[in-house]
Amino acid sequence: MKRGIDDLALFGGPAAFPEPLYVGRPSTGDRSRFLERLNRALDDMWLTNGTLVREFEDRVAETAGVRNCVATCNATAALQLLYLAAGLSGEVVMPSMTYVATAHAARMAGLTPVFRDIDPATGCLDPREAEAAVTPRTAGVVGVHLWGRPAPVAELEEIGARHGLRVLFDAAHALGCTYRGRRVGGFGDAEVFSFHATKVVNSFEGGAVVTDDDGLAGHLRSLRTFGSGPGGRIERAGTNAKMTEAAAAMGLTSLEAFGEVVPHNRENHALYRAELRGVDGISIVPFDEAETSNHQYVIARIDEAGAGLHRDLLMRVLKAENVVAQRYFSPACHQVEPYRSERPVELPHTERLAEQVLALPTGPAVDAADVRRICEIVRCATASGRQVTDRERRSADPVPEVSVRR
Ligand SMILES: Cc1ncc(COP(=O)(O)O)c(C=O)c1O
Structure with missing residues (x-):
């Protein structure tokens, strides 16, 4: 006492x-299910570019109610690839009340983050502040679903439409959350989940971009895998930001819990x-x-x-x-x-x-x-x-x- x-x-x-x-102690789910999956990968000698990642992508897309999920090694890489795949250059308006990864990923993609204030009632980006920051240099607006509380999606999408801007969401905290009754995942041009060990669903480290835009998803898949296209042909500059089979085994097991x-x-x-x-x-x-x-x-x-x-x-x-x-x-x-x-x-x-x-x-x-x-x-x-x-x-x-x- x-x-x-x-x-x-x-x-x-x-x-x-x-x-x-x-x-955020990790939610690891049923260990025997995880080991079963890991053993399968080891038995098949298939540790990357395999079926577990594809299955995890399907489950995440299903959970978020979107057509495409592109899993990555972490959400910071997913954000960085998204900024690149969305073709942004110049400035992106975002809240400062977020983990620094939201901003750093933009910066690493050659963009300038422009921070604007939050609505004190929600902690999320104030749309009036965001719109006031739009200039001819602005390429996009990034909403963050802070602590799983949805950003002002409709207002940010309207600002995007009015000014011809990409609208992206950092949904690192928001798997399974809703905005006006609709699941987070399908808003704006794309959203990004994190599956870091401390998140409600984890894949040790991991992230994913989810989007209903098939073209954007294809571009992201290419950027994630050395810029490769159909048949492994290299079509553009890219990086290696793939999720491993072991990570997907944990992601699937954690998602079950x-x-x-x-x-x-x-x-x-x-x-x-x-x-x-x-x-x-x-x-x-x-x-x-x-x-x-x-x-x-x-x-x-x-x-x-x-x-x-x-x-x-x-x-x-x-x-x-x-x-x-x-x-x-x-x-x-x-x-x-x-x-x-x-x-x-x-x-x-x-x-x-x-x-x-x-x-x-x-x-x-x-x-x-x-x-x-x-x-x-x-x-x-x-x-x-x-x-x-x-x-x-x-x-x-x-x-x-x-x-x-x-
Ligand atoms: C809001 C937000 N965005 C992005 C990230 C980056 O996620 P990751 O650790 O998977 O790269 C985090 C991580 O905690 C986060 O809280």
């Missing part, structure tokens, strides 16, 4: 958890909300009940004025208890290099959110008892937030570190 601040591990109390709890993981995540999210309701300065970002979500992230906002302690200090309090929370996403893209130096911009809503945001552990490895204990720590720390802040300031002791895995 954490009754007062002396019980907090940061100040010498016993840690609440013997082992670290993470955001998806149906069980989502309700578990939903329950965790509801419990966090119930346990932290009414706690000053702490709010759990809600999901839109009218939409379907994968609930893979539990996002807390910590308002220092109400909680008495800053988000970073709460993160350290939790870390000392072996609860490894993550700042998704802080700093925001425009606050890191090279963007910070090259194109300084002020984005007040993004900066405020980046200052407050904290993703709390959830997923199949986190159960209701874990959530209750985590919330007990948060309640204890915030009940005496100012004392925690003062004591931490005075303390000469180094904070116990817990290794962070990604």
